[in-house]
Amino acid sequence: MTDAFPRMTGTPFTPDWFDTISVNTPAAERRASSLAGRRTVKKDWQAAWLARAITCIDLTTLAGDDTAGRVQRLCAKARNPVRADLLSALGLEGLTVGAVCVYPTMVPHAAKALEGSGIPVASVATGFPAGLTPLPLRLAEIRYAVEQGAAEIDIVITRELALTGQWQALYDEIRQMREACGDAHMKAILATGDLKTLTNVYKASMVAMQAGADFIKTSTGKEEVNATLPVSLTMVRALRDFRDLTGQWVGFKPAGGLKTAKDAMNWLILMKEELGTRWCMPDLFRIGASSMLGDIERQLEHHVTGRYSAANRHALA
Numbered sequence: 001m002t003d004a005f006p007r008m009t010g011t012p013f014t015p016d017w018f019d020t021i022s023v024n025t026p027a028a029e030r031r032a033s034s035l036a037g038r039r040t041v042k043k044d045w046q047a048a049w050l051a052r053a054i055t056c057i058d059l060t061t062l063a064g065d066d067t068a069g070r071v072q073r074l075c076a077k078a079r080n081p082v083r084a085d086l087l088s089a090l091g092l093e094g095l096t097v098g099a100v101c102v103y104p105t106m107v108p109h110a111a112k113a114l115e116g117s118g119i120p121v122a123s124v125a126t127g128f129p130a131g132l133t134p135l136p137l138r139l140a141e142i143r144y145a146v147e148q149g150a151a152e153i154d155i156v157i158t159r160e161l162a163l164t165g166q167w168q169a170l171y172d173e174i175r176q177m178r179e180a181c182g183d184a185h186m187k188a189i190l191a192t193g194d195l196k197t198l199t200n201v202y203k204a205s206m207v208a209m210q211a212g213a214d215f216i217k218t219s220t221g222k223e224e225v226n227a228t229l230p231v232s233l234t235m236v237r238a239l240r241d242f243r244d245l246t247g248q249w250v251g252f253k254p255a256g257g258l259k260t261a262k263d264a265m266n267w268l269i270l271m272k273e274e275l276g277t278r279w280c281m282p283d284l285f286r287i288g289a290s291s292m293l294g295d296i297e298r299q300l301e302h303h304v305t306g307r308y309s310a311a312n313r314h315a316l317a
């Protein structure tokens with residue numbers, strides 16, 4: 001992550017900024033579906049946008065059977081995310097993903113495998129994915145991951161505090177997590193699939209930003225419903241409101257179930273249309289994904305060779 005936007009400081013708890021907000025769900029759904037169908041990126045620029053998407057990926061493995069070997073292979077992929085001949089044809093040699101995201105005990109393996117690459121290690125923490133271990137343990141887990149070499153920490157919020165409107169308590173908890181992160185950047189996972197309403201999503205976004213989150217992130221990838229466009233629209237509008245109120249630019253990370261080049265384009269279009277191109281850079285935008293690179297590589301091959309026939313598609317399936 002570049003230091004263009006250093007660690008966020010947040011603000012004091014200010015319920016006035018979200019208390020009376022009520023998100024119009026049908027309007028958000030209409031806007032999201034119009035964005036998904038949009039073709040604002042010209043064909044000539046698609047490869048460049050896909051390359052941008054690669055630089056924004058938090059390449060992730062968060063599985064119970066993760067091993068040092070799997071993490072090392074993932075890190076090799078992070079260094080060389082698509083075939084070298086494709087990158088060279090596009091003049092994009094040296095392109096890497098934004099970060100590698102793993103469980104805390106995998107951080108040392110990732111840190112070693114990424115040495116000298118400039119790719120940061122992100123670690124989930126705070127009892128990911130449910131976040132229901134006691135707060136002192138969640139804070140200790142953050143400190144452990146940072147000590148092991150994580151430069152970015154993906155925390156999960158306590159959903160109960162959002163579902164029962166205990167916004168001050170949620171703020172206080174996230175604030176302590178912010179402090180435990182020290183110099184590491186903090187991404188606050190809202191687990192939006194658990195939050196029931198878009199109004200709760202907006203309020204939780206505001207509270208996380210007030211508490212000092214550097215990024216707000218949709219999902220753990222483990223909820224029944226993960227990143228969706230209406231939820232993401234609600235969150236990016238909260239980002240814009242927070243920037244207008246404070247001058248602080250907080251990042252956005254959709255995650256969970258995003259697998260295709262089309263997904264990457266849909267979310268980049270959302271960012272570009274709602275927030276502008278500056279918010280499409282890896283210091284302000286990440287896509288949490290375990291399996292998106294394969295499809296991006298196929299699309300880039302199509303752009304480079306211009307001979308992506310139905311037969312090729314069949315052969316690759």
Ligand SMILES: O=C[C@H](O)COP(=O)(O)O
Nearest residue numbers: 221255256257288289290
């Ligand atoms: O934070 C990232 C997500 O856990 C990745 O989810 P995914 O495996 O559905 O891509």
